[in-house]
Amino acid sequence: MTTYQAPLRDTLYSLLDLHGYAAHYGALFPEAGLDGETVRAILEAMGQFAEGELAPLNASGDQAGARWAAGRVSAPPGFAAAYARFVADGWPALAQAQAHGGQGLPYSLHMAGAEFLQGANQAWCMYAMLNDGAIKTLLAGAAPEQLRMFLPKLVSGEWTATMCLTEAQAGSDLGLLSTRAVPQDDGSYRITGNKIFISSGEHDLAPNIVHLVLARLPGAPPGVRGISLFVVPRRHVLADGALGGENQVSCLSIEHKMGLKGSATCVMAFDGAQGWLVGEAHRGMASMFIFINKSRLGVATQAVAQAQAAHADALAYARQRQQGRAASGAAQPGACADALIEHADVRRMLLLQKAIVEGGRALVHHCARWVDLADGPGQEGRERAARQLGLLTPIAKACLSELACEAVDLGIQVLGGHGYMTEWGMEQRLRDVRVTRIYEGTTGIQAMDLLGRKVLADARPLQEFADEVRAWCAAWQDDAGMADLVTRLRAALRSWLDATAALAERAPDEPDLVGAVAVDYLMLAGYVVLGYMWARAAAVSGGRDGTDAMHAGKRQTARFYFDCVLPRITTHAWLIEHGAAAHGKIAAALI
């Protein structure tokens, strides 16, 4: 019933107006010639691919689902052909280094455009979008022979990649995994064990699949300090790069899921499969986290993408569907009823969606800038960028996935009964986006990572972020139109920092504290970060033509964010202060 449209206008606004990407690219990628027009042209082409090739397969892919038969998996009809076109058009290589056969464009540009693909067809992207993380992981640790064997085909997209972490008994707790790797005389390893929840572990989009597998070497210490990373191809690769016979890797079954039905979520068996160590022995978690962090930002992008599509569909519906009369008198007196959008409650829902979508997109682009800088020049700059990514990745992943679920859910509510019906596409979006709060680490896991590892264990990342916000506030405090938002942003930042200081003091004496309040802490942090994004949008659009609809909309939505969304931090701050006492130790209640 709806047609996906890539949100090109707001993406360009966020990249160019809000984040100054033209200057960023000029400084960091001078040879790429990425001025505003070039950026637009690349994103426009990506949007066309998303709209033309992927969106038409979204509902049909959900209905057909991935299919397993005798160890083989078929993606839904059309998925393989779209992937072939994706590869033929050179999209997988966009942000890969030219030295590896890529086009050398910035990863941030890939991330911005990836939103369009995710919004058009999240399930399809599960096959197509994992190579980046695998390439980065291999580059950081694989031996030259393995790089020669796998890199070119992963860069071109001819082969796809997976990350094989989870086992039946080892989900959030990877320390429990039991897959074994036994060294062979030829320098390879035999990998044996079963993995579950492996996205695209088997499919018919590519002739080979490169698995990155966590396993234990003989005599490895227990827990996460005894895990090593291996690269295991589905089919052997001959010396000349041609495909050989099948490796001992098989897909035992695929899962039936709430959503993302077009994506094959596989149970994989490695039965003495040949593989090679990537990076150091027992340091597999560190290697894998390169992959995981990339994927977490990818999930944040997915979340924004689904929220965007839900907002666009809800807005279109609210404009054309006529029910009831505006409270202030007929808005369309000639019609039998007014459009839904004339009702204040409907506008409330649409504005909330818009605040989430455009604020979330700005945050993803903010993170993407740090991704570029983390690979940029200068040791100091790279380290600072890595710290900011460490801080912001769990926030972006978890807070945006939580808010995206809220936004898509509101999309159903705007459509009412039709939102619950399959033909309108909204319910599929909710089923699909729901997984973003789970995979690559649940919201609870992200929250404990943020509070425990990224904040309490090292004061610098948050300090640096706070300094950045304070500097921005200082620059805008004397602008008459911005003074109020600057004051409120400062207060919000203060409440984040106060909560942090209080927790730092209490945590040593209260072992359950971090776990008990982490999710509230993460949400509070997320609302502050989004407040920073919206304040910047208000500043950027405040100086623009007062009659320009987009800029007027930005100013009003910023105001809405500060009036109606940011105040949620009050409750989270209260819960951070009182939550642990209430449920940190209660178990008796759970009978």
Next chain:
Amino acid sequence: MTTYQAPLRDTLYSLLDLHGYAAHYGALFPEAGLDGETVRAILEAMGQFAEGELAPLNASGDQAGARWAAGRVSAPPGFAAAYARFVADGWPALAQAQAHGGQGLPYSLHMAGAEFLQGANQAWCMYAMLNDGAIKTLLAGAAPEQLRMFLPKLVSGEWTATMCLTEAQAGSDLGLLSTRAVPQDDGSYRITGNKIFISSGEHDLAPNIVHLVLARLPGAPPGVRGISLFVVPRRHVLADGALGGENQVSCLSIEHKMGLKGSATCVMAFDGAQGWLVGEAHRGMASMFIFINKSRLGVATQAVAQAQAAHADALAYARQRQQGRAASGAAQPGACADALIEHADVRRMLLLQKAIVEGGRALVHHCARWVDLADGPGQEGRERAARQLGLLTPIAKACLSELACEAVDLGIQVLGGHGYMTEWGMEQRLRDVRVTRIYEGTTGIQAMDLLGRKVLADARPLQEFADEVRAWCAAWQDDAGMADLVTRLRAALRSWLDATAALAERAPDEPDLVGAVAVDYLMLAGYVVLGYMWARAAAVSGGRDGTDAMHAGKRQTARFYFDCVLPRITTHAWLIEHGAAAHGKIAAALI
């Protein structure tokens, strides 16, 4: 993967300990002999029916779905047989008057037991649970001939009923409906028009279906003041009560939906179908609201039922699934990891579920008491009960459906990746419960009903509720264990009343105000009402054996509710004060 268990213990706690139903029944239904043991025996039998007959059909019903072929609808395998047993066991007649062939038991008892059926299989209940509202509606307005024709079979459950309101262009705005009714010489009417979203409009569980249809008489005024109600059987009923030929009623198709797939949601065509006027001409909305209000409480029950089942499954999973170590040191040092429930964040989610489920159940039972009293002795008592129901029904329907979605959603989160997998049943519960925020009027519609019609248009219902809470607080304020909760409950009530007073003052000058803040107002009201329920639970269990696990759990969960859930009203109160200014008039932002 899970087995539904009727929550008999907490249901009896709520009915008998919290609400004093034994005394209530003794006063209102003295002849029924409903002491605690009798109540338990009836509920136990209903729970066994739910567990034994309905729960086994829940997942299979979701997978098979209702099927349409050539105008006929088949419910999923097993549904018809279970319904036959339901009728044979006499369950439909439980709370119907003995004068009409019923067993004369209180409606509140039926509601308490209905939760078990809904929790075991919400989709099946869509066929089985609509007769009560239809009977009540017919009794209030149908002519004696129609009562003779339809009542006995509806009371026994041999036939089922529908409510046919929605049309393609008329959803929340029923004033737009265009189905026509033309009077005939024999006193009947010919009904012509199409209806959509008709639950159980056609199926194979019963030989006849009694449709209650909203339509317009010739020359009727436009809008809701020109709507009349008609009773239209699927098959004609002969003078001797036997079934005749088919009426001009047909099912054109059924919907594909997010959930509730076992329930047939029908597009119905009335092509000059024979029907009879129920109640006065042009007063159909008033008649239908008898049905609708019954159904809205039914939806509140469904919401609690699904949240209950999700909580039970999540709790069982958190007890057996071992991942990671408790922050305070190994809780199960002999095992490779501790149970999930040892993690404070998991306990937070489980406690939030429990607070929603048991608080929600108490609220449903609180409403059910008023339902009994609304049919009870004394004009004054009946009117007061009707006012309380008017106030509490939209709160129970909308606030509990919102919170139930949150609780079931948390169930997925506790299960992590398994929550997203079909085999664990949790994702079906989320798909099924999601509709409770939509049908019988969306949350937005309930909220405007509450604020506009039930509160601002008449001060008495809220005043009486506030008096009740204040009296309760006065009775408990000197109890050392309760003083703190009493203070906090009073403050929460005060913030509800303050918000009401402020809105009453502003509303005349701000036409969009009610719509803009209604949902926040409803949620604030809901949290206060649930606070009243939890304070009462704390009081009841405070006096019980300190070592009894159930009572200890009640006390701790009450504390959790006041510490971690009730504080949400701060944000809602803020939004009620500031929300309308932020989005009441903004439309420019929505570009």
